[in-house]
Amino acid sequence: MRPLSLTGITSLVALGAHPDDLEIAAGGLLLQLAAANPGLRVRYVLATGAPARQAEARAAAAAFLPGAAITFDLGALPDGRLPAHWDAVKEQVESAAREVRPDLVLAPWSGDAHQDHRALGTLAPTAFRDALVLNYEIPKWDGDLGRPSVYLPMPDAVARRKVELLHTHxxxxxxxxxxxxxxxxxxxxxxxxxxxxxxxxxxxxxKLTLTLS
Structure with missing residues (x-):
């Protein structure tokens, strides 16, 4: 199977329910995107997080996306309660969509067992109708890993760097x-x-749109 290339991505919106979601699920993708696309612009959006956890997220984003121009929207909604704050979460996601026309959006999977992840995963494709939305997976106690259809190989060095940065940040x-x-x-x-x-x-x-140009 011939792979598609993510080289040429200029703008990314990264949506996470909690600090560390994005890096656990897609840290290898973030590292490789930043390396392959100098000048990458990133809108980094989190729905929950106490100040100490938000500080972790800021430092982690800088480490996983070296050289990227990152703007942050770090929310402080209660962990585990995003469905009860649907309007606020929807506004946060749609605000990012109004401000950025990204080439790529990272978001949780709508089939995730965690209610906060599901909320963001449901909202992402309706807010970003003209971008490729990749829904990531997060290992957890619930055992909800599905059958994904999109893969990004990681060189050994990238996989180990990802884990190193997770522990550090x-x-x-x-x-x-x-x-x-x-x-x-x-x-x-x-x-x-x-x-x-x-x-x-x-x-x-x-949904994925193909082009011959």
Missing amino acids: FPSQAGRDWWDDEVFLGLARLRGMECRSRYAEAFHTA
Whole structure:
């Protein structure tokens, strides 16, 4: 299967429900996008996060997107309660869509078992109708990993750099029983096997437009 290229991406909107969602799910993609697209412009949007966690997210975004021009919209809605704040979440997503015409949007998957992730995953494709929306996956206790259809191979160095940066920039999560190299690299190894690579990240997409030009 011949791959499509993400070289030439000039603008990215990255949507996350919580600090660390984007980096856990798509840290390899962020690293490779920034390396392949000098001058990349990024709108980095989070719906929840206390000040300390927002500070982690800012530092992580800079590390995962070196050289990119990043603007932040960091919300402080209550964790685990986004469906109850639907209007506020919808306005945050649609505000990003009004301000940016991105080539690519990263958002959670609408089939995710976490209610906050589902809310953003449902809103993203309706707000960004003219952009490619890739819906990422996040490993968790619920065991909700699906059958993705889009893969991004990661060189070994990128996969290990991703894990290194996760540990460096999200120390608040270090005590969690699932926060370790085996979870992050294990999922990446599985997705890599599925696309004939050693490591990979995987995504869902509801709609993709092809062109011959």
